Structure formats: structure tokens, C-alpha cells
Amino acid sequence: MNAIEYVRGDATAPRGKGVKIVAHVCNDLGGWGKGFVLAVSRRWPEPEAAYRRWHRERARNDFGLGAAQFVRVEPYVWVANLVGQRGIRTGRSSGVPVRYEAIDAALALLAAKAAELGASVHMPRIGCGLAGGRWERIEPLITERLVARGTPVTVYDTGA
Numbered sequence: 001m002n003a004i005e006y007v008r009g010d011a012t013a014p015r016g017k018g019v020k021i022v023a024h025v026c027n028d029l030g031g032w033g034k035g036f037v038l039a040v041s042r043r044w045p046e047p048e049a050a051y052r053r054w055h056r057e058r059a060r061n062d063f064g065l066g067a068a069q070f071v072r073v074e075p076y077v078w079v080a081n082l083v084g085q086r087g088i089r090t091g092r093s094s095g096v097p098v099r100y101e102a103i104d105a106a107l108a109l110l111a112a113k114a115a116e117l118g119a120s121v122h123m124p125r126i127g128c129g130l131a132g133g134r135w136e137r138i139e140p141l142i143t144e145r146l147v148a149r150g151t152p153v154t155v156y157d158t159g160a
Contacts, residue, residue: 002150004142007155012042015122015154016120020078020121022078022122024040026051027086028087032048044079046073050069050071063083065083065086068109082126084131086102103126103133103141108145110145111149120152142155
């Protein structure tokens with residue numbers, strides 16, 4: 001079994017050949033405006049527009065914790081909006097918004113899409129920024145859902 005590849009760089013500029021899916025975690029409030037999504041929106045407008053429409057029409061679709069939305073942004077690049085965060089952290093918040101079970105469910109959907117497309121998966125350390133999650137809880141989910149099924153995964157850390 002292969003392992004997750006860790007590299008320094010920008011997950012919105014995925015490395016390698018073939019079809020690539022850039023995955024990230026979203027909240028269940030329809031909010032898009034802080035964290036990694038800003039880098040996504042700077043590069044491609046479609047994922048934000050699709051996510052906002054998905055949330056706005058949630059009474060008629062599958063939007064919610066554990067759901068995943070796949071948006072094609074280039075001929076060989078997709079963005080996966082994974083709903084794995086309950087709300088957002090505010091000054092009055094206690095606890096963290098991350099929901100590990102929701103991330104796990106969304107990763108299962110991502111694994112199916114990656115298999116369908118023959119794609120590799122590229123991401124920052126999902127769920128660990130604004131969502132407040134711990135990588136030692138998320139990494140095993142990625143390993144089980146994606147790596148163990150043969151999907152190449154690259155995790156991008158920013159900085160020098």
C-alpha cells in the first residue's frame with residue numbers, strides 16, 4: 001500500500017499527470033470566505049458559485065454534513081467541496097466545528113469519484129485549519145478511504 005505524499009506547495013496547483021481532484025472541507029452554513037477556499041476562488045470561480053448554489057437549493061438536494069460536490073474547473077482538474085464542518089468558529093464558540101464522521105463520509109464519496117475518473121487527490125491538511133481538527137484523526141481516514149483503495153494522495157503544506 002502506498003502512503004500519503006507530503007509536499008511543500010499550493011494544493012490549487014496540483015502536481016503530476018492525469019486527472020486530479022483538489023479536495024477541501026466546507027461548512028454546512030453556506031459560508032465561503034476564509035481559509036483555503038480563498039485560494040480556490042482566486043484560481044477558479046466555479047467551485048464557490050457551485051457551493052453557494054448547492055447550499056441555496058439544499059431543500060432539493062443532498063447538501064449537508066458528509067456530502068460532497070464535484071466541480072470540473074479544467075479539462076483534467078476537479079474541485080471536491082466536502083461538507084465536514086458544523087458551522088463556523090466565532091468568538092463565542094466553544095469546541096471546534098470539525099465533524100470527523102462527516103469528513104469520513106465525504107471521503108468515501110471522494111474515493112468513489114476518484115476511482116470513476118482514475119484521478120489522484122490533492123489537498124491541504126483538510127479539517128485542520130478553521131475547522132479546528134487534528135491531523136492525527138484525519139490522516140487515518142484519508143489512508144483508509146483513499147490510499148488503501150489505491151488512490152494516490154498528495155497533501156500540500158504551505159511555506160518554505
